[in-house]
Amino acid sequence: MREGMYGITFESNDGVGEGMLIFENGQIYGADSGAVKYDGVYTYDPNSEIADATLKITFPPNVESVFGLSNPYEWSFDLSAQFNPNANSGTIAVRTSLGVNIAAKFVYLRALPMAA
Secondary structure, three states, rough: OOOOOEEEEEEEOEEEEEEEEEOOOOOOEEEEOOOEEEEEEEEEEOOEEEEEEEEEEEOOOOOOOOOOOOOOOEEEEEEEEEOOOOEEEEEEEEOOOOOOOEEEEEEEEEEOOOOO
């Protein structure tokens, strides 16, 4: 599994967005340009070279999602996705707990720095 920083872009019929995710020791964390937080976990299968990711997506109040939903309070939903982290870039089919699928793309940005 190639851990590190990944740039993401995503879209639906109602909007587009971009952000960054960090994959480290089975954990995923990041944020996007709308101040939305991403927190989750991943597992990696070396035989298939596929990572399975599960994330909780947390929105600040009044921030609209790419599928047009917003709320006047903090809210969240879960998503799952699979991708090949050994590829430099690619597409991801994202499935949400709200029943809305989102098209996403990723690009590998860099390795994580060594701890000081």
